[in-house]
Amino acid sequence: IAGITQAPTSQILAAGRRMTLRCTQDMRHNAMYWYRQDLGLGLRLIHYSNTAGTTGKGEVPDGYSVSRANTDDFPLTLASAVPSQTSVYFCATAPPGNTGELFFGEGSRLTVL
């Protein structure tokens, strides 16, 4: 593993189904983030985690949950997917120091029908 790995890269999902997007990093960064990116809108923060064992809500948390059992993994779960959750999801990490520089995974394109 090099950097940040997201899986799956693409998924088509029926509305009402449960889905977990996986994110794994090998950079040992404490801070991790989940964003969604939609046409015409900036990246919007869904949930974040400043360190293993803690999580927080971002700008658009409804319908999503996260966990941070260890430093490397930060999965995002959609408990019951809806069409408005069709988007590209990016996982990101930040090095220490509150510099604001983020490292992004390659993204997961999710389509909910």
Next chain:
Amino acid sequence: GQNIDQPTEMTATEGAIVQINCTYQTSGFNGLFWYQQHAGEAPTFLSYNVLDGLEEKGRFSSFLSRSKGYSYLLLKELQMKDSASYLCAVLDSNYQLIWGAGTKLIIKP
């Protein structure tokens, strides 16, 4: 509310210079960032400004005026590979990144 504005799309010619503007209104300021995002790919970090003035990095430069809530990204000697979206983001008083919607830059030969 917090707001970051940048043009939706710009077109420029290969070899030319282009300036992408960004204006912001945020709760506090701890730095301004520019990211590049090629179509279908992840954003990658380009530049960071926290003090007023110009930061130069090769063909790319970024300028900041905190009093005006304004920044620009200047790209010189444009190449076809510079065709991408350029995202402006501000680190607010809570150290959360606030993102603009991005400017799609189209380079024509």
